[in-house]
Amino acid sequence: MESENLKDLSVVIPSFNEEENIKLIYPKLKSTLEGLKKSYEIIFVDDGSTDKTYDFLRKICQDDKNVEAVVFRRNFGQTAAISAGFDYAEGDVIITLDADLQNDPEDIPFLLKKIDDGFDVVSGWRMNRKDPLITKRLPSYISNWLISSFTGVKLHDYGCTLKAYKKEVAKNIKLYGEMHRFIPALAKWVGASICEVKVKHFPRKYGKSKYGFSRIGRGFLDLLTVKFLLIFSTRPIQIFGRFGLISIFLGFFSGIVLIIMKIVHKVDMTGNPFLYLSILFFLVGAQFISMGLLGEIISRTYHESQNKPVYFVKEVLTHKKKVKQ
Numbered sequence: 416m417e418s419e420n421l422k423d424l425s426v427v428i429p430s431f432n433e434e435e436n437i438k439l440i441y442p443k444l445k446s447t448l449e450g451l452k453k454s455y456e457i458i459f460v461d462d463g464s465t466d467k468t469y470d471f472l473r474k475i476c477q478d479d480k481n482v483e484a485v486v487f488r489r490n491f492g493q494t495a496a497i498s499a500g501f502d503y504a505e506g507d508v509i510i511t512l513d514a515d516l517q518n519d520p521e522d523i524p525f526l527l528k529k530i531d532d533g534f535d536v537v538s539g540w541r542m543n544r545k546d547p548l549i550t551k552r553l554p555s556y557i558s559n560w561l562i563s564s565f566t567g568v569k570l571h572d573y574g575c576t577l578k579a580y581k582k583e584v585a586k587n588i589k590l591y592g593e594m595h596r597f598i599p600a601l602a603k604w605v606g607a608s609i610c611e612v613k614v615k616h617f618p619r620k621y622g623k624s625k626y627g628f629s630r631i632g633r634g635f636l637d638l639l640t641v642k643f644l645l646i647f648s649t650r651p652i653q654i655f656g657r658f659g660l661i662s663i664f665l666g667f668f669s670g671i672v673l674i675i676m677k678i679v680h681k682v683d684m685t686g687n688p689f690l691y692l693s694i695l696f697f698l699v700g701a702q703f704i705s706m707g708l709l710g711e712i713i714s715r716t717y718h719e720s721q722n723k724p725v726y727f728v729k730e731v732l733t734h735k736k737k738v739k740q
């Protein structure tokens with residue numbers, strides 16, 4: 416990352432078992448970027464692929480001085496891949512793009528136009544999304560709505576990887592777990608201005624989607640964490656205390672109900688199992704959520720204090736040399 420190597424643009428492509436797709440996206444992307452008349456680099460992040468993705472990347476890195484590949488030791492997930500791309504990028508503007516041809520590289524100039532207009536983050540909006548309704552579009556509709564209302568960042572489409580960032584913003588965002596979908600919210604937190612641009616979307620032709628239904632639950636827990644970090648992380652008592660107060664209130668309330676049932680209806684206090692059960696569930700739930708949030712803070716302290724990366728790089732392929740890590 417020497418300073419004389421600085422570029423105008425870095426395009427980061429997380430790639431996990433996308434052998435057919437990257438062969439097609441590379442020339443397409445290259446012709447778009449050449450047309451921009453800017454200096455650029457394309458950074459493929461090979462997220463532990465087990466197909467021929469690595470072989471292809473090795474070849475293009477040898478042939479093309481504008482291409483670099485960061486090769487992970489194993490699959491660390493799309494968020495880690497994006498995070499590595501941000502770390503290795505040298506461009507003033509960083510663009511992220513899916514490897515699977517669902518995004519169109521030709522939309523890049525439209526994103527850049529908005530960056531030139533002064534926005535720090537430009538997010539793609541897949542207006543006419545070509546994914547299955549039940550497994551993808553419906554959950555994503557709900558999650559977009561939830562993220563918008565939880566974080567206060569009003570975007571139509573958080574899940575679109577096609578985004579452009581000013582370098583200062585991208586490099587200042589720490590990503591964990593599956594947080595890449597919350598980058599706009601995290602960016603707002605560091606004071607970035609954000610806008611949306613409509614982009615094209617295509618169905619996936621080759622290879623398989625890496626996500627299924629389980630993403631929904633995981634996404635919701637991530638959303639809780641983001642909300643917590645955005646608002647409460649500097650004063651945890653506000654959230655833990657609130658749970659505590661609610662719990663005490665419920666305990667008090669159920670105590671009164673119990674006494675009334677005993678005095679008025681002569682119902683035996685010990686003979687009402689559902690009451691105990693619901694109190695128990697509530698307390699256990701509150702405990703779990705609080706513990707989870709505490710865990711998030713601890714994990715951040717752990718990562719940030721030791722500067723531990725969320726991924727491990729096996730090698731970096733470049734035109735000049737193969738850099739072993």
Ligand code: UDP
Pocket residue numbers: 428429430431432433462490491492493496512513514515517623624625626
């Ligand atoms: N991806 C990755 N690591 C993973 C999962 C996905 O690098 O563990 C990449 C994948 O190769 C693709 C992008 O992230 O370029 C989006 O993944 P996918 O197309 O499976 O997501 P979907 O479009 O189905 O939401």
Ligand code: MG
Pocket residue numbers: 513515517619624
């Ligand atoms: Mg896809």
